[in-house]
């Protein structure tokens with residue numbers, strides 16, 4: 181069946197709407213909490229342990245999501261500038277700057293959109309900027325900080341001391357939450373939340389795997405954001421689990437119908453690196469113009485690499501939370517592991533090319549991406565494009581330049597394809613003549 | 616050697632590429648091989664106890680043209696990352712068994728991967744040093760990380776690294792750190808007896824010598840310092856902050872001093888003098904090293920210590936050293952230093968301590984501009 185834009189926009193809309201609804205609901209709770217004494221805590225997205233906070237009815241708040249939303253609504257620049265005025269450098273991660281600028285501007289607290297946290301839980305999972313960011317939040321808002329130091333995955337498996345270190349820190353966090361809320365920790369409640377998490381994670385895996393279909397039912401980079409909010413921020417709730425059931429059903433339906441993201445899926449790409457949120461639609465348009473669809477992306481796995489089959493285990497609550505934090509998310513794994521992850525995506529998701537979006541802000545992703553490009557082009561022979569801008573700071577987005585690079589890349593791919601088709605036809609013709 | 620000769624000798628060591636340092640050392644110790652330590656810190660004692668020479672790898676300064684590494688690391692990455700990779704790509708690491716990186720920042724972490732992918736036969740270690748000093752499990756974890764390093768290093772060198780050998784090394788490094796502390800203290804009491812540029816050369820060169828030989832040098836310095844005339848000038852007393860990883864060019868230190876500042880204390884070469892006192896020489900040496908890292912480290916931008924905030928550390932450093940101002944010297948693009956600057960600045964502004972920020976990079980050829988900036992800053996303070 182031929183795919184049509186009208187159909188595709190419709191289904192993109194359905195999952196998008198479901199996601200928007202539950203995310204808006206959560207944001208509404210945050211807004212309401214600015215005026216009440218509902219307890220809330222800061223957390224980082226990658227490899228988080230949000231389920232523990234849920235056991236105490238502590239509302240989770242994610243400064244990264246705050247920064248993301250400021251950018252996608254094209255509101256980030258004034259806050260970035262505000263932060264630079266108090267000493268942040270132009271070279272610092274702009275996620276931090278936008279969030280801190282917003283905080284200084286009164287966005288957090290009684291008159292803002294996000295409650296002032298009662299606790300800052302620094303889940304240091306890979307990104308060292310997390311530590312600084314949360315140190316700054318703690319200092320500026322005068323809020324206590326709990327450090328969860330997650331040992332980087334530096335061997336194939338974490339050692340038993342790595343895991344024990346994390347579990348002990350989780351217990352220490354639990355004790356802090358008990359103090360904060362006056363509620364007693366209930367392991368059965370944690371199991372319930374983890375069961376919801378596992379259901380959502382299985383849904384995530386199914387949805388991601390559905391992109392192996394040709395055409396892919398959604399764009400695993402640009403549309404994956406619809407799943408990232410629910411899996412990272414709302415994980416452990418019934419709403420998030422239900423969302424994934426519905427999203428999978430929707431995507432399965434689309435696959436059955438043979439619908440694609442664009443009329444004609446001409447190129448299947450894997451995208452590495454976060455997107456330029458201030459120009460999300462424009463950037464997407466540059467790929468869609470070529471019928472290029474992301475069938476996998478690394479950015480979508482900052483919270484977890486659930487497509488590989490891991491999910492939280494209610495029977496091993498703290499152990500599985502620790503494993504998720506140490507092993508099963510992109511941020512806590514090395515570049516070399518990321519190369520493997522991308523290669524697996526290209527092979528198993530049948531991609532034609534790799535696109536690296538190198539963002540200045542995020543050195544966790546970007547530092548060394550030149551080496552990644554070398555590796556994919558020279559060692560693996562995979563067509564690879566690397567373009568640069570930023571995930572938060574609109575000043576680094578140069579559309580004309582990006583368009584030139586992207587157009588040239590896909591033109592070359594088109595030409596290469598034509599040549600190989602022509603060569604195959606010539607070979608077939610020669611074979612027939614020889615008959 | 617006299618102090619002047621030591622400084623000259625140190626400068627000549629700093630002018631060498633790492634492979635040349637090993638060659639030179641092999642003239643006296645024919646079988647020795649090097650093990651590089653990327654800043655900020657690694658337990659040098661374990662490396663030394665393996666029969667290797669721990670070598671501080673602070674990039675290549677202006678010694679090396681960057682021809683390969685620029686295509687691997689983008690323009691917005693600090694110079695130490697690029698020149699360190701270049702050393703490997705340009706075969707300037709001959710004689711090294713391996714290199715240890717640690718969890719200081721996102722760049723260093725990715726650099727460890729890139730180095731390991733682009734080298735053969737080199738053992739690349741990435742140590743996850745703790746960021747939680749206060750968990751009940753912190754000590755066990757930290758010790759286990761050192762144990763893991765010991766085990767892997769022993770596999771690479773093909774012989775066990777015994778507790779006894781580590782304890783012996785610990786004594787050497789304790790003495791080394793003690794002497795460096797003593798020289799810093801002497802300089803504070805006798806301004807001008809040894810310049811910061813001279814002292815930095817010596818501390819830096821110390822990471823390119825066998826620790827036993829370095830001890831002799833430090834003792835020589837300590838012994839001769841009283842014979843050096845202390846000449847207090849009309850200067851502004853400052854603390855230099857932000858140079859814990861990539862090292863400012865010696866010329867920048869000279870420019871700061873020439874511009875009328877007396878450097879009372881600093882965080883240069885921090886990892887080699889990280890501890891406030893001696894590491895315990897009693898009992899299990901790995902536990903002692905773990906305890907020292909957790910409980911007796913100087914504050915540092917790459918180490919989170921919730922109960923001992925860095926801002927307090929800096930204020931104490933200013934107070935204890937009798938400094939009147941702070942010069943921030945972050946390496947260009949150094950995220951930890953640039954982020955810390957914000958909280959430091961806030962705290963210093965609050966306490967009325969003047970400060971100035973000077974970014975630097977390896978390939979800096981002229982130091983006139985920072986010198987003028989520091990001069991203006993110093994003058995404004997002298998006439999305040």
Ligand code: SF4
Pocket residue numbers: 244273274275276307308309310313541542543544545
């Ligand atoms: S460096 Fe990257 S991962 Fe870290 S806070 Fe910034 S955007 Fe997030």
Ligand code: SF4
Pocket residue numbers: 693695696719720721722723860861946948949950951952
């Ligand atoms: S100079 Fe700064 S950013 Fe660069 S490796 Fe060192 S700590 Fe990391």
